[in-house]
Amino acid sequence: MKAAAFDFDRADTLAEALVSETGDKPVAGNQSLGPMMNLRLVRARRLIDIATVPELRAIVETPEYVRFGAATTHAEVEDGETPDPTSGWMQAAASNIAHRAVRNRGTMGGSLAHADPAADWVIVLTGLEATVVVARPDGERRIRMADFMTGPYTTALGDNELLVAVEVPRPGPAARWGYWKFMRQVGEFAKASATVLIDPENGRHLCALGALGSPPVVLPDPLAIIERRVSAADVVPSALAGRPLQSFAMHIAALERALARALGEEEDGA
């Protein structure tokens, strides 16, 4: 399949990136939009290439967080070319996104805006309590990751809004993290995933499930899970009520293994 005809412009400034009319679509890495346009599942009157807009490439560090420009590629995080507020957790997650060829071009902001339910950044940045920065013609607004994705392939982004950055808070020195995703094959989208964040200095505890075909689910009472007062097998079925048994099994395993990783109990490289 070949894409239907479209125009192509490159934005040099954020202002140009924000000027969009009906049928315009911003594009950076083109790792999801391109295939969908080729299949003619998506059409655009015009693509606006935002991959090199300086504001979207900028990295800002503060004591509280690191702000990643939306056009930061997965490979840049993987290669340590960007600061990692999580002392390597983001780097590890980035290095397991799809294949290197995808990581070379694919961007953090593009992945979030595309909002594939099985994508890594969708669950990882939810699990890290990141915040999305959205630009609009009259200014900026911030959306917590937990509120950003509203459904499969849909987000809280409005018509004239552009995802410009992601702010990832710095965990405390004693913080622990576990991310586990189940893929049958290298490079595949996950069938099940889970994150566990234990950040005692900041009083943050968070357990989330991903690859659900819908937005990630942040589990209630994470401390009970982390302290093993309740088991994954108890928690997951109620969180995923109405889903087939198989997905329980995989997500139970994902949560158990993410927790084991966070607690440093991981065995045999699962």
Added chain:
Amino acid sequence: MDTNVKSKPTGKGIGSSLLRQEDERYLHGRGRFIGDIRMQGMLELAFLRSPLAHARINGIEKPADSAERVFTAQDLVGVSGIKADSGLPGFRSSIQPVLAATKVRHVGEPVVACLAESRARAEDLCELVSIDFDELPAVHDMTKARDADAPMVHDEWDENVFLESAVDIDFEASKAGAASVVKRTFKTARQCMAPIEGRGVVAVWDRHLEMLTIHSATQIPHIVRTGIAGCLGLDHGQVRIIAPDVGGGFGFKSQLLGEEICAGWLAMKLDRPIRWLEDRREHLSGSANCREHYYEVTGYAGADGELLAVDCEAIVDAGCYSTYPFSACLESAQVASILPGPYRLKGYRCKTWSVATNKPPILPYRGVARTGVCFAMEVLMDALARDLKITPEAIRRRNLVGPEAMPFTNITNKYFDSGDYPEALTRALDAIDIEATRAEQTNQIGDKRVGVGLSIFCEQGAHGTSVYHGWGIPMVPGFEQAGARLTPDGGLELRVGVHSHGQGLETTLAQIAYEEIGVDPAKVKLVHGDTAYTPYSTGTWGSRCIVMAGGAVGAASAALGDRIKHIAAHLLQAKAEDVTLQDGMAYAGTSSVSVEEVAKTWYLKPQLLPDDVDPRGLEVTEGYKTVQDTGTFSYACHAVKVSVDLKSGSVDLLDYVIVEDAGTMINPMIVDGQVHGGTVQGIGTALFEEMPFDQSGQPLASTLADYHLPVAGDIPPVRIFHMETPSPLSRFGQKGIGESGAIGPPGAIANAVNDALAPLGAEVGEIPLTPERVLDALAAATGEKSP
């Protein structure tokens, strides 16, 4: 057993692992594929395909001013649909239309042909055409296709069955007294064979010669020529097929396509070159379907494991049309004849149905029915062994045909030409170290369980006339010819009607010529893939080339060598029978002359030749047939160690061993390559590849994001061990091995998973072994079957 090994580690002839001569071209990107062909004035063809699995076409509305660009079935005057009738009694005939006229029978069926200067514009044109459909209920499940209330795929039929067959050999008498009776149901998914290059065609009409040249990515150029001439009403002399470099076939490119007939007709109609390149979505959703079988099998065994009888009812989902040339019945005919595998069996009963459904036609994929059959039989063998509380190796040893019985005619009249099947089993058990895994199994904690599985099978290859006539296919292979021509510089041109698209024939056939007459393989040019230059052949399929084309090249080279010797004898003042050919030289006693000088003399200095010279010259076409046409039987034992994750259902392959016997290996490196490649595809069948359909007949894996091919990270090191028992039937003792690797993995891997799960009471019988299926099996064992 290695006493018969003829392989030599070095050298250029038979048995040497000569690097592949074609790889220089491929590795430097100098191959020429259909996608590389561009011609002046060429138009790109795109098809508007049916979005529905089963529907009547009420009308088609073309865009305005598109008469020269948009074509429907009504426009294709004088074009016949594709008919591939089986010769077996009771066959129901179908006609596969070039463009659907009144009814569509599968998603992806071509309905309208659109032409433009670019493919994208041709697809734009497709979007401007509207088709008025009346959707009909679809037959999507082969096990329900024969139900009384099933819709009819072909209106004129009374049952959705291409062909039904039954065989009963001493079944009732043989099963009496069985100590173990085990019944199992097995299912293999519909798959899509996936060569890197899809199909593609460039059709060109030559007004001057009144000849239609079709460049096609095909394995079978001569058969395509016959098929296209028939469908377009042309003389054979008006059709030339050129198969350029072809990027893999695996059986997918051994069918005549409506698309190539349509492109040919358009090229004649418009007098412009027409190109169609299949894209991956067309390929996956509407074209390359294969493999879907359903089995209910019962095994009867004595207390010591002796296999007494096997009873089978098998259904093959053949899709909606019988494809040319292999028909809708090749698989079911094979199922019935090869299910007994490499085992002795006293009684056998098998019924098969080749049913029609609203899916694309099934095509023969590497291994053809053998992959499913081996899976069904080998998993049944393990189930019998478990029931009898004996080991998988014990039940196999008890029933394998032994070397002392060779040659052996089995219960379905298969002639096993040579080999030592039990020895292959022994070597595989040693290599996988089955006892170590058994020890490991006694002490397992955590979420992982290990298991070992075996499969053993034989592969009939290069079987000929009587076998295929018996299977009823409309194209019966006969013998094989090759041309051999010494060029004036002492080089050798070989001309064969088979096609090489990964098999390495440009190398192995040159090695055979070197073995016969000593021409350096670097000076051998293989001409293939062009009906204008090569002898008629049924083409490359059925693991037949190295035996049939290899035999023909051997015969042609030998005949050419005889002519070279006669001229050399004259130049050396010796007798022809005293001349030997070696490494480009002709020797007689202590004197010698180069073959190049012989060639120069013949072509350019005939004044030096004697008066009684043989004027037929240094060019021959010779034919070849095997000693008998029952085929060579290569065989292999696969042994695999797996780890099953009980929580996620994931299956990891830890070690993979293959002991195989290809008879005399022409090029051991290429044999390894064939086995490796086939094994990866077999692992795909076992673990990953599945084209599901919903109830309305929609294919659900229409991109490679949804259709999971095996990738490098899924493949463990595969350790191959060779045995080398020459075939008494072939010219050099070689056996066809091209499909072998793809046959064994599903049976071995399923057995390994069942071995791992046996202590938990769980068992799998449906492939691919997805995490969901493994978890289902575990849940079923604990009574928690998912909804």
